Amino acid sequence: MTDLHPVRRALISVSDKTGLIDLGQSLEARGIEILSTGGTAKALRDAGVTVKDVAEVTDFPEMMDGRVKTLHPMVHGGLLALRHNDEHLASMEEHGIWAIDLLVVNLYPFEATVASGADYDTCIENIDIGGPAMIRAAAKNHAFVSVVVDVEDYSKLLGDLDQHDGSTCPKLRKKLAQKAYARTAAYDAAVSNWMAGALDLKAPHRRAFAGEWKQTLRYGENSHQQAAFYTDGSNRPGVATAQQLQGKELSYNNINDTDAAFELVAEFDPTDSPAVAIIKHANPCGVALGDTLADAYQKAFDCDRTSAFGGIVALNQPLDADTATKITEIFTEVVIAPGASDEAREIFAAKKNLRLLLTDGLPDPREPLTAFKQVSGGLLVQDKDVGYIGLNDLKVVTEKAPTNEQLRDLLFAWKVGKHVKSNAIVYVKDRATVGVGAGQMSRLDSANVAAAKAQRMADELSLSESLAKGSAVASDAFFPFPDGLLEAAAAGATCVIQPGGSMRDDEVIAAANDAGLAMVFTGMRHFRH
Structure with missing residues (x-):
């Protein structure tokens, strides 16, 4: 393989014209002939x-609405010929x-065309053929x-040409070739996945x-793991598309937890009520609706003041000054919201390490x-x-039916439970979590953990009874035995929402009746591993 190689002739054909004129002028100033x-052109x-038209080189006109213009031996021979191979040089001559x-x-903007909602035929016409063929040929011959x-690589190219007196170095050509193959692979992935859909x-x-590289992270979940963050090209509001206004660079765990928090809070329509979710290690430690943020x-x-320390806070409405003041009373890693007032930004500015992410919207929790x-x-x-489970999807299976107020809390608990690691148990009262049991190996253990948290917070708040007293409880999957349900009843739950479908449903229903509980089945589970 040769070392430095001079650039005497360039072929430029771009859909995105950003930086094109500066590039063309810079190449011409260096005496490089330009084909286009x-x-x-x-x-x-x-x-x-x-500029010299490619048609002048191929002696063949563009045709078929531009579908055929660079697919020609005069082009691909010029890209693929090995300059140190005598047979190749003889063929060229x-x-x-x-x-x-x-x-x-x-390449043609296929991904953007699909994202715009264009029809099938329009998407087909935006599948580039000649571009990927040339890219792959040039990348193969990166020697x-x-x-x-x-x-973004225009400046790197020009810098290399300056550094090497009109030549490029093998290190740069290898890096550009790798990026080229990654681009055509991503392009083909987009086309094939669109067609599958x-x-x-x-x-x-x-x-x-x-995916497209967004940033290299200091490390992954732990310091001995390397990590990077890639975006998928979608415009879904969230951590990947958010603007970070302040704070340290996001870590691997920050990104994972922030995504979990924002996807959860998006379950609650901001036109109905303000909602806040506090997340720790991808699990909610507190979720609530309120009259204000x-x-x-x-x-x-x-719900859990201890776990909230160092957590991630997600809001379904723009951050205001009152909420910002409350959040800054304890150490918080990240706050993500659709927006923020000037006053809220000023309050956060005093907390230099607090990351503030603004998304200008909420993700659609029902988007496929x-x-x-x-x-x-x-x-x-x-x-x-x-x-999604709505009021009309619920089936009352006990002698006692839940009240309207209980139904409201049951549906709230169900939405939260969808975002809790299995086995999941969630106690809710007045549209706020009061106990969350996550990731336990048995549903009984999750019910115990959630109940213990509710009691601990009651003690911390100097209350005479557990926060779970009079609560609604959600289980992400069916109760296989009555024990988990009875543990919830002992903690103070008065109504239950669960998928149903266990071989022992009759036993569980009988236990609920004996305990005076109201229970509804959803017919849908929400395992989250």
Whole structure:
């Protein structure tokens, strides 16, 4: 493999014209001949840059609405020829093929076209063919050819040309080639996944996933693990698209927990009521609705003050000054909200390490998405859990029916339980969690943990009885035995929401009747592992 390689001829064909004129002028100033096509050639000429049409090189016109223009041996021979191979050089001379030393291509905006909701035929027309073919050819021949697919790399290319007197170095060409293959892989993934969706294929034979680097993280879950953050190209409001106004760089755990918090708080319509979720280690330690955000925050905080320390706070409405003041009374890692008032920003500015993320919107909790998890040797792929249960979906199975107030708390508890690690038990009173049991190996243990938390907070608040007294309780999956349900009753729960479906449902229902509980079945579970 050669070392430095001079750039004498470049082919530029870009959909995104950002930085194009500066690049073209800079290359021309260095004496590099520029080949181009269509709109790119016109934009360069209009800026006074001398351009040779690819059609002049191929002696073949663009045709079929531009579908065929660069798919030609004169182009691909110029990209693929090995400059140190005598046979390749002889073929180039025999057929009049010009060496192309630099390829600058970004692809038709297929992903953006799909995201815009365009129809099937429009999406098809935005699948680039010639671009990926040239990119792959140039990347394969990176011993001699530099290939640039990202606008952000224009400055790196020009800097390398300056540093090496008009040549590029092998290190840069290798990095550009890797990025080029990653881009075409991501592009093909977007096309194939879109087509699978258009065909309603639930489990296509092959499935590709792609992401774009956003930041390298200091480490992963622990300091000995390397980590980075990649975005999926969607515009879903959340941690990946948020603007960070202040605070230290987000860590791996911050990102994971903040996502969990914001997805949970988005379950609650901001036009109905302010909502606050406080998350620790991806589990809610307090969730509440209130008359104001400050009220909701206080109720969420009072569920588990100990766990709230160093937690993540998510709001479903813009952060205001009163809520900001309350949040800053204890150490908080991250606050994420759709917006923030100027007064709230000023209050947070005094807490330099507190991260404030603004999203300009809430994610749709019922938007169909794909979720995947790596296991040894493969990936588990499934639909994101967007299951929804409304009032009309509930089935009363006990002699006693819940009151309207209890139904309100039951549905609130059910929404929270969806975001708690299984086995999950959630006690709720007055639209606020008062006890959360998460991730235990048995449902009885989760009920015990949640009840203990409710009692501990009652003691801390100097109350005469547990916070769970008179509460509604949600279980993310059915009670396999009456014991977990009876533990909830002993803690003070008066009504229960659970999926049902156990072989022992009759026993559980009988136990609920004996305990004087009202119970409803949802017919849907929310395991979260």
